[in-house]
Amino acid sequence: MEVKARAPGKIILAGEHAVVHGSTAVAAAIDLYTYVTLRLPLQSAENNDRLTLQLKDLSLEFSWSLARLKEAIPCDSSTFSSSKPTSCSGETLKSIAVLVEEQNIPEAKIWLSSGISTFLWLYTNILGFNPATVIITTELPYGSGLGSSAAFCVALTAALIASSSSDKTRGDAWSSLDETNLELLNKWAFEGEKIIHGKPSGIDNTVSAYGNMIKFCSGEITRLQSNMPLRMLITNTKVGRNTKALVSGVSERTVRHPDAMNSVFSAVDSISKELATIIQSKDENSVTEKEERIKELMEMNQGLLQSMGVSHSSIDTVIRTTLKHKLTSKLTGAGGGGCVLTLLPTRTVVDKVVEELESSGFQCFTASIGGNGAQICF
Ligand SMILES: Nc1ncnc2c1ncn2[C@@H]1O[C@H](COP(=O)(O)OP(=O)(O)O)[C@@H](O)[C@H]1O
Ligand SMILES: C[C@@](O)(CCOP(=O)(O)O)CC(=O)O
Ligand SMILES: [Mg+2]
Structure with missing residues (x-):
């Protein structure tokens, strides 16, 4: 069988x-x-x-x-x-x-x-x-x-x-x-x-x-039912890491600084809720307007992940490179290396940014979401 x-x-x-x-x-x-x-x-x-x-x-x-x-x-x-x-x-x-x-x-x-x-x-x-x-x-x-x-x-x-x-x-x-x-x-x-x-x-x-x-x-x-097109470029920094170690690192930081970290977690909670609302919204806002708001939320989320201690210099390199092309990125998953997401607003042409990222040794791909x-x- x-x-x-x-x-x-x-x-x-x-x-x-x-x-x-x-x-x-x-x-x-x-x-x-x-x-x-x-x-x-x-x-x-x-x-x-x-x-x-x-x-x-x-x-x-x-x-x-x-x-x-x-x-x-x-x-x-x-x-x-x-x-x-x-x-x-x-x-x-x-x-x-x-x-x-x-x-x-x-x-x-x-x-x-x-x-x-x-x-x-x-x-x-x-x-x-x-x-x-x-x-x-x-x-x-x-x-x-x-x-x-x-x-x-x-x-x-x-x-x-x-x-x-x-x-x-x-x-x-x-x-x-x-x-x-x-x-x-x-x-x-x-x-x-x-x-x-x-x-x-x-x-x-x-x-x-x-x-x-x-x-x-x-x-x-x-x-969630998405009511907007959502395209992400995924860049693998190829820097190996382990989720267990990163998760326990965040817990240790929380024990050391409970008030500060709880404020960070609370800010992330607001970001996720707002993101879910935008993705599902059927209101009149144009797609461009929604994309602008998502970009900003991703940028804030990345800043908070940085303050949790889970970013990495390879992730910073991806963020800087995509920013040169006016694109916003954040790490995805446990961080410490691994993959980075870059929002691809409607009509973004990715060839140039992919070429630049790949010339730094990263691997880029897109995947269908949802x-x-x-x-x-x-
Ligand atoms: N196909 C697989 N076969 C065996 N173990 C796997 C497989 N996929 C994942 N794993 C286990 O999961 C670990 C990776 O998990 P994790 O650190 O959470 O990263 P991620 O879930 O982001 O890939 C690997 O080190 C391995 O132990
Ligand atoms: C960091 C975390 O939020 C996601 C980890 O995802 P991944 O194993 O890095 O794909 C941990 C979790 O939610 O269990
Ligand atoms: Mg995992």
Whole structure:
């Protein structure tokens, strides 16, 4: 039996980091996906006593015997239920980390460890100790602010949940999950994100699961209907960073300066709410006027991200370069490098600015905003 699933990456238009501390943020799915193929072998097949993970783009394969997994991962069968997402305890995470270490991940790819731990946790909790081969490919850059971690958790969980569904109508087309399964998958994916991010807000897994554009605040989701064209240039600075470290850096700064940081978070909250209002507004304001307001909000948001300590000299270079072309940019996702968004007002010609950014070693692309969420295919 084979199930495929895919889940999109995202951009955060406003509110990253502050959203972890209860502020509003606005995010949209992009048309770059992580794909998961789950193969469950027949009882009689060879290799029906192993769980294998193939990361195709990286030409890496990891494999565990089911006996080793059962021995290492504590499982209380009285509380175990795939329909009740639970958090991975610190103790279980340590046992899983040992299973990951045994795989001798190449030093240059050691950043994958948290993803592989998450894989083992989600797999064994949703499907139990059953044999399978799981193949993953992705169109998203890893650790660049486009939500590869969430897309990975969402696509994996979608495949795991779909494999136990009774309705497996065959066909080549991608289809969405029903509301109940989407809610379940989003909760499991959030538990997965906790292993990768430490303290995620839940915005990334939510927008990857549901797609479109959302306003998100303390777990409350409002689906947004955009009433204006919204084009963004995405520039990958290619400076590697890690969301977990950046999120905890902001928390530490908040402990040191609670009043100042709470004011920063409150300002971000206002920016995100105003942005959501402008995007949805059907009023008479011309598109140009709305774009001018969005530009200013992005500029203010970037300033506040700077004051949280999550910008980077590479991000400043992108901002300065785009400003020469009268374009406004802000970081997206956790910052510290990673990707930068540049608003492309109607009729902007991007060739010159892209050429200049790419000549500095950055990689530019555009992506369609606000598309599909998680989908499955049998
Ligand atoms: N396709 C994948 N396979 C395995 N692990 C992945 C995959 N995509 C993401 N990850 C995990 O997520 C981490 C990156 O997540 P994060 O630092 O949150 O950045 P982002 O979500 O912006 O890409 C990687 O280091 C890896 O552990
Ligand atoms: C910084 C944050 O707001 C977004 C992180 O996004 P990414 O992992 O950098 O794609 C963290 C979160 O909301 O969980
Ligand atoms: Mg992430």
